[in-house]
Amino acid sequence: MSPSRAPLRLGSIAPDFKAQTTKGEIQFHDFIGNSWVILFSHPADFTPVCTTELGEVARLQDKFTERNVKVIGLSANGLESHERWIDDINEVNNVSLNFPIIADDSREISTLYDMLDYQDLTNLDAKGIPFTVRSVFIIDPKKTIRLTLSYPASTGRNFDEILRVVDSLQIGDKNRITTPANWKNGDDVIVHPSVSNEEAATLFPGFRTVKPYLRLTTQPGKKTETA
Numbered sequence: 001m002s003p004s005r006a007p008l009r010l011g012s013i014a015p016d017f018k019a020q021t022t023k024g025e026i027q028f029h030d031f032i033g034n035s036w037v038i039l040f041s042h043p044a045d046f047t048p049v050c051t052t053e054l055g056e057v058a059r060l061q062d063k064f065t066e067r068n069v070k071v072i073g074l075s076a077n078g079l080e081s082h083e084r085w086i087d088d089i090n091e092v093n094n095v096s097l098n099f100p101i102i103a104d105d106s107r108e109i110s111t112l113y114d115m116l117d118y119q120d121l122t123n124l125d126a127k128g129i130p131f132t133v134r135s136v137f138i139i140d141p142k143k144t145i146r147l148t149l150s151y152p153a154s155t156g157r158n159f160d161e162i163l164r165v166v167d168s169l170q171i172g173d174k175n176r177i178t179t180p181a182n183w184k185n186g187d188d189v190i191v192h193p194s195v196s197n198e199e200a201a202t203l204f205p206g207f208r209t210v211k212p213y214l215r216l217t218t219q220p221g222k223k224t225e226t227a
């Protein structure tokens with residue numbers, strides 16, 4: 001079985017939904033408001049990899065907040081299960097998890113977001129129903145999906161990488177630049193191919209031409225160390 005509506009792609013508007021969460025009921029588009037949002041699912045509560053992942057997201061909470069990013073988790077478990085599991089996450093990871101987790105026992109939202117893997121028979125719960133996979137959606141304040149990721153149940157995600165993508169997207173939205181392989185906030189960036197050399201001379205004084213199609217410049221707005 002596969003979802004009957006058009007698949008969500010980069011550039012799609014994130015579908016709206018109403019949900020029960022560990023922080024109360026939300027209407028997703030109202031929750032997004034003027035923030036960026038990371039909506040991420042995990043296979044199930046009380047599972048080992050997921051316990052480390054949600055602990056890591058809780059640990060990175062300040063880094064998300066300083067980028068105007070709200071995080072929200074989801075799995076096909078009920079609120080009472082989420083609440084009990086959060087106690088374990090906090091204890092095991094020595095954190096205080098403060099972001100909402102959606103209770104999607106009906107799998108309505110995970111179906112809407114295509115978070116259920118129908119192919120992987122190792123990814124079934126005790127009733128033979130597929131778990132939600134490790135999906136990530138980065139959604140911008142216009143409610144546009146800017147990144148999608150699906151990871152196998154066996155592999156915990158690297159949330160520093162999610163933050164890195166947020167940095168790249170936010171800097172790229174404000175400046176006509178792109179970011180190279182393994183770029184980190186503060187590294188040099190690439191002048192967007194749509195920028196002519198004449199425009200680049202004004203926008204990015206001192207830019208360097210490696211090849212006519214690969215021009216590098218200092219990251220706009222980069223904070224420099226003061227003595």
Ligand code: BEZ
Binds near residue numbers: 047048154
């Ligand atoms: C885990 O989080 O460890 C996990 C969850 C579902 C299947 C396999 C691993």
